[in-house]
Amino acid sequence: MAASVSGRDLVLEALLMITRDGEYSHIVLKNILDTHQYLDKKERAFITRVVNGTLERMIELDYIINQFSKVKVQKMKPVIRCILRSAVYQMRYMDSVPDSAICNEAVKLAVKRGFSGLKGFVNGVLRTISRKKQEIVMPDREDKESYLSVIYSLPKWLVGHWLKEYGEEAVEQMGTAFLQAAPTTVRLNLNRMEKEDILKLLKEEGVTVSEVPGMPEALYLSGYDYLAGLPSFREGLYQVQDQSSMQVAKLADPQPGDYVIDVCAAPGGKAIHMAELLKGSGHVEARDLTEYKTQKIWENVERSGLSNISVVCQDALLKTEASIEKADILIADLPCSGLGVLGRKPDLKYRVTKEDLTELQNLQRSILQVVKDYVKPGGRLLYSTCTINRGENEENAGWFAENFKEYHLVSRRQMMPGRDGGDGFYIAVFQKENHE
Structure with missing residues (x-):
């Protein structure tokens, strides 16, 4: 134009x-x-x-x-x-x-x-x-589905689905959170620079900074014009990543020398976080399906300056024999309905259908059946999604534990918008039996 x-x-x-x-x-x-x-x-x-x-x-x-x-x-x-x-x-x-x-x-x-x-x-x-x-007349509050649908601009079928799964209070809490202006959440690369020095730089760049409660490695940024225009961003002093997503690497608890495979890694936040926590040791293999997605991962890896991470274009549904029992930690942050990120991607709520929820649940199961074999005996598999839907979350975690007895469910968390401070996000941690 x-x-x-x-x-x-x-x-x-x-x-x-x-x-x-x-x-x-x-x-x-x-x-x-x-x-x-x-x-x-x-x-x-x-x-x-x-x-x-x-x-x-x-x-x-x-x-x-x-x-x-x-x-x-x-x-x-x-x-x-x-x-x-x-x-x-x-x-x-x-x-x-x-x-x-x-x-x-x-x-x-x-x-x-x-x-x-x-x-x-x-x-x-x-x-x-x-x-x-x-x-202007809003729908009658007695008609819960219509009222909540219009007040929070959520499709009626989705309101009905969430009312059944989580109840009215949770729907109101999530609806309110999705409509609030959210700052950008970043995770600091504290291997590169001390937090105080990064804060000083950001203030010099005119960025409004606030702390993320309970997460010293994270910050909320606002008031900037263009993130890629900030020298601090270009120098890889932080990565854009929601605080809920940061919990994956924290719960995985990588140990020095661990080999990590992230099977659906784009844009790379969790894989890079794991590589940072390994402090130069071990290796993280970040995979995704398309050249476009792997390019996005590479851009973030290059900014981070990390050398213990590689990027591979690989379909998670196709088994790679060379990967069998290779990973100390496997991250399966799988394609999902994305209902936890409607605050940042508002058009998603008009795209997703009830049928999609079932299709995605089945796709997640298909991927898990392939990638479970990549975990070493005694290793860990983290299954995660950025959605709020029992079928893709609790039901799939239960199905996995039921069908693959060598895995034991260690912990699981459903993070909810408006209650837990970040995106809606689900994480289940599984430990694989050690044959020895």
Whole structure:
């Protein structure tokens, strides 16, 4: 796009790519911000906030638009739908711009995109919503599924699923957490530099820093414009990793000289954490399915400066004979429904279906049947997912212990958004019997 492109043009472009073309929100946003680095910090923050906010609240936004529009949201042209959603999000959740300006900008966008015949419709719907803000009616609280679905913008089937599995209080807790603005969580590479020195550097770079309770090796970062623009990031002084995900390496408890295989490692956070904990000893083999994913791991490994880690492009469903009984620790952080990370990847909740949950549960079992043979007698296997779904978590851990008697379940943890401070995450630690 031309250099004169506005933030609102880019918001619309991003929302179309995500909701119409099915692209992933975190990738679309990163590409747009990387391509338009000349935009000032305020404009970039506006783009990020409106795109993520519109996606996070989309079910609620559609519910409101449908109250005041004769044409229902699903019948609208994708461009008009995206314009209305992002405008209603700004009117409802951003005080910095007056409603009248939001309406005018929305009409201009419709015209610019070739829909001048619908400018009256866009204007009419938005001005009615602006005028009747106090008359918006939410679903009756008695209808729990509909109410929680709209209030927290969660698909109704998912609300029903979680109500059965975890209860109303947990759904409200998670729903609230997913809608809160979250800082970036990083894990410090304390082998490279003392924590005090890293803190000093970050403050010099203008980054807002706060501590992660109970985790001295982690920090929350906010207030920066562009992470890759920070020298401290480029020098590999920290890796972006959620605090829940950091528990994997901590529970694995690697010992000097251990050989570790991480079978689905991208983007590499857990594998790099393990290599750091080994303090230059042993070796970590970080594997993933595609060149794209292994490239992501390599980028993070190169920044970390670690030499006791290698990256391999390998399908976890295909057994490698050379790996049998080679690993002291095997990390199986497997493909999952991702329901624990909806706060960071809001478009996921509109993609995942009930059928996906069963398919993924079966895929996880298929991978576990292959990779279990890579663990040495006496070694450990860590099964983890970034989801909140008993089928993929407790049920699969139970199935594994039941079917492979050489493994004993040592511990398991389900971390919940809003309760445990990080992403929703599940970890089960298994110990393999020692033949001797």
